Amino acid sequence: MLKEIPVTDAEQLFADIPKRIMYSKRLNLPHPTSEYETRRHVEDLLSRNRTSRELISFLGAGCWPHYVPAVCDEINSRSEFLTAYAGDPYTDLGRYQALFEFQSMIGELVGLDVVSYPWYDWGSVAADAVRMASTVTGRREVLVPRTMSPDRLAIMRSYCDGQIEITFVKGNPETGQLDPEDLKDKASAKTAAIYIENPTYLGFIETGCEDIAKLAHDRGALFIAGVEPLSLGILTPPGEYGADIACGEGQPLGLHPSYGGALLGFLACKDEERLVSVVPHRLISITRTEKSGEWGFCYVRPERTMFAARDKAGSITGTATALWAITAAVYMSLLGPSGIQELAKTIMEKSNYAMKRLAEIEGVRVPLFDAAHFEEFTVNLDSTRKPMREINRTLMKSGVIGGKDISNEFPELGNTSLFCVTETHTKPDIDKLAAALEVAIQ
Numbered sequence: 001m002l003k004e005i006p007v008t009d010a011e012q013l014f015a016d017i018p019k020r021i022m023y024s025k026r027l028n029l030p031h032p033t034s035e036y037e038t039r040r041h042v043e044d045l046l047s048r049n050r051t052s053r054e055l056i057s058f059l060g061a062g063c064w065p066h067y068v069p070a071v072c073d074e075i076n077s078r079s080e081f082l083t084a085y086a087g088d089p090y091t092d093l094g095r096y097q098a099l100f101e102f103q104s105m106i107g108e109l110v111g112l113d114v115v116s117y118p119w120y121d122w123g124s125v126a127a128d129a130v131r132m133a134s135t136v137t138g139r140r141e142v143l144v145p146r147t148m149s150p151d152r153l154a155i156m157r158s159y160c161d162g163q164i165e166i167t168f169v170k171g172n173p174e175t176g177q178l179d180p181e182d183l184k185d186k187a188s189a190k191t192a193a194i195y196i197e198n199p200t201y202l203g204f205i206e207t208g209c210e211d212i213a214k215l216a217h218d219r220g221a222l223f224i225a226g227v228e229p230l231s232l233g234i235l236t237p238p239g240e241y242g243a244d245i246a247c248g249e250g251q252p253l254g255l256h257p258s259y260g261g262a263l264l265g266f267l268a269c270k271d272e273e274r275l276v277s278v279v280p281h282r283l284i285s286i287t288r289t290e291k292s293g294e295w296g297f298c299y300v301r302p303e304r305t306m307f308a309a310r311d312k313a314g315s316i317t318g319t320a321t322a323l324w325a326i327t328a329a330v331y332m333s334l335l336g337p338s339g340i341q342e343l344a345k346t347i348m349e350k351s352n353y354a355m356k357r358l359a360e361i362e363g364v365r366v367p368l369f370d371a372a373h374f375e376e377f378t379v380n381l382d383s384t385r386k387p388m389r390e391i392n393r394t395l396m397k398s399g400v401i402g403g404k405d406i407s408n409e410f411p412e413l414g415n416t417s418l419f420c421v422t423e424t425h426t427k428p429d430i431d432k433l434a435a436a437l438e439v440a441i442q
Helices: 010-014 035-046 070-076 093-110 122-137 150-160 180-186 209-218 229-233 306-312 319-359 388-397 427-440
Strands: 141-145 165-169 191-197 222-227 245-249 265-269 283-288 295-300 376-380 416-420
Touching: 070 319, 093 229, 093 265, 093 283, 093 295, 093 319, 122 141, 122 150, 122 191, 122 222, 122 245, 122 265, 141 150, 150 165, 165 180, 180 209, 191 209, 209 222, 222 229, 229 319, 319 376, 319 427, 388 416, 388 427
Parallel strands: 141 165, 141 191, 191 222, 222 245
Antiparallel strands: 245 265, 283 295, 376 416
């Protein structure tokens, strides 16, 4: 292989890597072992883990425990989807049709006409939505809620660094929802967009969306709504309350939670040239073919996208996202509109039961905000004088994975954790959490 390239030795292949970051010592590798011995060793290491299959998990905060129908795994493991990399429409017909179906169903779910090729996750797509707004309006400021996801905020700051100023809007201390007066004061002629999350990172629902949209448009700004898709089974779609751009996380749509994923960002916008012209990714489309009665699926590849501009592109996405989008299409087609509505109602009923059950425990305040919640809610344990990390360790001994400790993310909320309840949690599961928490705070 070296002769064919041609180079004299393997070191030349790494000539571009600066010497200061090259590892110069000898690697302390173990003695060679057989495949069987290696497998046994790795399995022994993995057996020390305890997973959500063995424990009851109430952890969400961006990657939620939902049931994944077997057919989702069956279809996304088919070789024509699993191994497809970046084929052209002429060689990859099934994948392009599946992605077109994904776009169509997301569009119906969020109430907007144009849906793009999938992104990495909610954070990256929210950041790109903000940059779209800045390009359209020519402005350099975006208003975001103080309660937005810290992870998504970090990605947005990274994408916007030196280009767009991110300004927080205060929340109402009672409801957590955006303070309309503070929003009015901060929305100005330099505001490119107002971005909200609904449901919010802390689980409560923002009810003033139409007023926020009107204010944004009155100021000449765009309105961007970040959403959890299953919540749209009961909440008004963002396209119907005035959002110009909607984005969100597709992981609840048939994707297993795991370390680092699987995550899927989606973006939709109004069918307006000023918006569609700045979408930074491909758009899968449908057209007639030469044969009467047949349809073909293809993509629009603007010169600004990574598929044409490569490293000069304004944004990037990954190969796996196409597979996750196909899986999401399978999931949405299985449930249909009525199924998603029924699932959303179930999630809301179970999360409300959990809040009621935990509120009965002395020393527990749940939720912190006087507002309707979906799927997630805050649990405050200030009066117990026990740090949340200690309580979570105790819960683990009872076979329960507790909520996410957010005391560092939102110190103003005190000793607070974010719990998640979905359709996967039964009444006995929630009762077990309540009993275990009652013991843990003693």
